[in-house]
Amino acid sequence: MAEKTAPARAVAERKRHTILMVSDFFYPNFGGVESHIYCLSQCLISLGHKVVIMTHSYGNRSGVRYMSNGLKVYYIPWRPFFLQNTLPTFYLTLPIMRNIFIRERISVVHGHQAFSTLCHEAIMHARTMGYNVVFTDHSLYGFADIGSIHMNKVLQFTLADVNHAICVSHTSKENTVLRSGLPPEKVFVIPNAVDAAMFNPAPKRLNCDEIVIVVISRLVYRKGADLLVEVIPEVCNLFPNVRFIIGGDGPKRLRLEEMREKHSLQDRVSMLGAVPHAQVRSVLISGHIFLNSSLTEAFCIAILEAACCGLLTVSTRVGGVPEVLPDDMVVLAEPVPSDMVLAIKKAIDRLPSIDPHAMHLRIKNLYSWHDVARRTEIVYDRAQRCSDENLLQRLSRYLNCGAWAGKLFCIVMIIDFLFWQFLQWWQPSEDIEVVPDLMRAGCGRGGDDAGRQC
Amino acid sequence: MSKIACSDSRYTYYREIRNGSLQTIDVHEIIVARSNGRIIFLCASILLLLLHQESQVIYIVGALLLSILVIISSQLRVVQKERVVIMPAFGVQLETYYWSGRVSRRLLSVGKILRPVLNEIVTPVRCYWSLALVLDGHEELMPVFQESQPPVKMLAPIWKALCAATGGEE
Numbered sequence: 001m002a003e004k005t006a007p008a009r010a011v012a013e014r015k016r017h018t019i020l021m022v023s024d025f026f027y028p029n030f031g032g033v034e035s036h037i038y039c040l041s042q043c044l045i046s047l048g049h050k051v052v053i054m055t056h057s058y059g060n061r062s063g064v065r066y067m068s069n070g071l072k073v074y075y076i077p078w079r080p081f082f083l084q085n086t087l088p089t090f091y092l093t094l095p096i097m098r099n100i101f102i103r104e105r106i107s108v109v110h111g112h113q114a115f116s117t118l119c120h121e122a123i124m125h126a127r128t129m130g131y132n133v134v135f136t137d138h139s140l141y142g143f144a145d146i147g148s149i150h151m152n153k154v155l156q157f158t159l160a161d162v163n164h165a166i167c168v169s170h171t172s173k174e175n176t177v178l179r180s181g182l183p184p185e186k187v188f189v190i191p192n193a194v195d196a197a198m199f200n201p202a203p204k205r206l207n208c209d210e211i212v213i214v215v216i217s218r219l220v221y222r223k224g225a226d227l228l229v230e231v232i233p234e235v236c237n238l239f240p241n242v243r244f245i246i247g248g249d250g251p252k253r254l255r256l257e258e259m260r261e262k263h264s265l266q267d268r269v270s271m272l273g274a275v276p277h278a279q280v281r282s283v284l285i286s287g288h289i290f291l292n293s294s295l296t297e298a299f300c301i302a303i304l305e306a307a308c309c310g311l312l313t314v315s316t317r318v319g320g321v322p323e324v325l326p327d328d329m330v331v332l333a334e335p336v337p338s339d340m341v342l343a344i345k346k347a348i349d350r351l352p353s354i355d356p357h358a359m360h361l362r363i364k365n366l367y368s369w370h371d372v373a374r375r376t377e378i379v380y381d382r383a384q385r386c387s388d389e390n391l392l393q394r395l396s397r398y399l400n401c402g403a404w405a406g407k408l409f410c411i412v413m414i415i416d417f418l419f420w421q422f423l424q425w426w427q428p429s430e431d432i433e434v435v436p437d438l439m440r441a442g443c444g445r446g447g448d449d450a451g452r453q454c
Numbered sequence: 455m456s457k458i459a460c461s462d463s464r465y466t467y468y469r470e471i472r473n474g475s476l477q478t479i480d481v482h483e484i485i486v487a488r489s490n491g492r493i494i495f496l497c498a499s500i501l502l503l504l505l506h507q508e509s510q511v512i513y514i515v516g517a518l519l520l521s522i523l524v525i526i527s528s529q530l531r532v533v534q535k536e537r538v539v540i541m542p543a544f545g546v547q548l549e550t551y552y553w554s555g556r557v558s559r560r561l562l563s564v565g566k567i568l569r570p571v572l573n574e575i576v577t578p579v580r581c582y583w584s585l586a587l588v589l590d591g592h593e594e595l596m597p598v599f600q601e602s603q604p605p606v607k608m609l610a611p612i613w614k615a616l617c618a619a620t621g622g623e624e
Contacts, residue, residue: 064574064581077578095579103581431463433583433606435574 017380018050018105022122023112024085026055026073030277032301033113033138036192038067043373045069050437052104056086056118074100088117090412091419097125098423102432108380110134114141114151120158127161127394128416132383135159136166137176140298140319152179157409160397163383166190166376169320172298181401190375191324194304196364201310201356202285211242211348214287214311216275217294217302219250224293224316229255230337231293233263235344242348243268247275247283284309289347295335297321303330308363310356314340314347329359391417460608463487467608480540480619482612484604486533533601538612542619550600558600566590570598570616572609585609587616
């Protein structure tokens with residue numbers, strides 16, 4: 001009998017997890033968090049784990065749906081009330097969540113996005129019921145305004161008892177640790193990735209006689225749309241052979257259109273409106289330079305997608321952006337119009353030396369969803385090794401959240417615990433049927449889906 | 455004639471295969487146990503609420519009458535058992551028996567049933583399995599069990615029998 005090699009033994013010894021991803025943000029909504037959850041889930045399934053997703057209902061999309069590779073999605077019939085978030089009820093989601101945790105035999109609950117109320121409630125209920133919990137923060141938040149103060153207090157409450165947290169950049173880790181008071185050793189940094197199979201350069205390199213600068217983002221204040229209003233006329237004035245393509249929609253679109261009219265740039269600035277995600281690549285490959293003017297970004301998948309398509313990136317030096325791309329693929333600038341114009345000039349000068357296909361290959365090697373999934377798997381294994389604690393031991397962590405807030409959080413958790421005990425009596429766990437595991441035999445350990453990045 | 459049974463705290467499942475002269479009739483029966491505990495809890499809550507507010511005789515009598523009314527009305531609507539009678543060459547009859555003695559029956563011809571399906575129903579507070587029929591010419595599914603929610607271990611053999619009778623693949 002052939003002896004197992006050390007790597008094979010290690011693979012065999014790795015535990016199979018049943019992961020519940022919880023967030024208010026998922027398909028049919030489209031964005032960074034949504035695609036992160038989907039791609040990560042698909043890669044975890046290819047590693048042999050079972051993944052179930054829980055989100056709120058979207059219109060008529062309510063109940064259970066199945067996506068590729070047996071990815072099961074629960075669309076809970078709780079309607080969103082503000083910015084795609086479920087109404088925060090504290091305790092009313094406990095029955096349905098308990099039901100799902102038991103019937104799917106969940107081993108790890110993984111919440112996404114600090115702004116998701118469903119995520120916070122899931123983490124609270126999961127800890128009450130003794131499940132291991134991991135939280136991923138996708139955004140940076142401030143400290144000074146009233147909204148941020150409240151959000152940070154909620155985060156402090158939620159993360160007081162979480163097993164581990166994941167941030168998408170080192171800047172984001174620092175931000176999360178400061179906001180929540182979580183010990184840094186509990187926080188892992190796992191960056192986002194890009195589907196290199198979907199974002200590849202144009203087969204033929206574009207002519208540099210006319211330089212096209214592409215902007216694709218939501219046209220909101222946070223994404224620096226006001227900066228664009230200042231930068232675009234200046235660049236068009238300095239460089240007669242430059243034109244802009246702007247994709248995206250939002251409240252600042254009117255300002256950009258007014259700018260276009262005021263400076264008579266209708267033939268040099270094209271406004272495409274909202275661009276479906278499936279068409280983003282075709283817009284990107286029509287340009288030479290990608291311009292990102294965000295005022296805050298934890299990671300910025302957009303510049304990664306642009307670099308993967310072979311575009312040279314000009315971006316504001318904010319948040320986690322400097323950590324994303326190597327120096328030769330990005331030109332960074334301060335978020336002021338004059339510095340951004342200088343950065344665009346540098347990028348135009350650097351264009352002849354850019355090889356889009358070489359850039360694509362480098363990004364493909366640097367970022368991969370399979371790598372993200374393997375690193376996330378390590379976090380799950382660490383979370384499983386955390387010791388089980390009873391309610392009294394856990395309450396001491398909530399007490400540290402503040403003089404008054406700590407006591408309030410303790411009361412909330414005690415009521416949650418009592419409600420859970422009532423549910424254990426009203427509907428015992430034995431009465432909740434376990435769902436049979438219908439994963440395909442082909443989704444085994446170590447098997448990558450051929451020709452599919454995520 | 456053969457009988458197979460399994461049960462849990464709320465439901466008891468019987469299967470009876472009757473070999474008739476013309477064809478075999480497959481009868482699946484789900485008997486619902488009476489849930490007295492919940493009725494007592496409900497009545498006790500009403501009594502406590504009313505007696506807490508007033509201690510006069512008229513209110514006590516009113517509370518008692520209300521409790522009796524609640525018990526009777528709940529019993530009248532309560533399902534005693536539900537039955538699925540499968541006649542392979544003919545059709546499927548869905549029957550619901552209430553404690554009041556009322557019986558509701560619906561006959562579906564085999565040709566009208568496209569496929570029986572096992573669904574997971576998600577409500578704001580729980581999830582459960584449900585057996586339903588996809589009918590020709592109907593947009594909505596028809597639940598096989600209108601009132602009760604038996605567990606999937608009881609629904610699975612009924613689903614298999616319906617698949618066999620309607621010629622669908624499992």
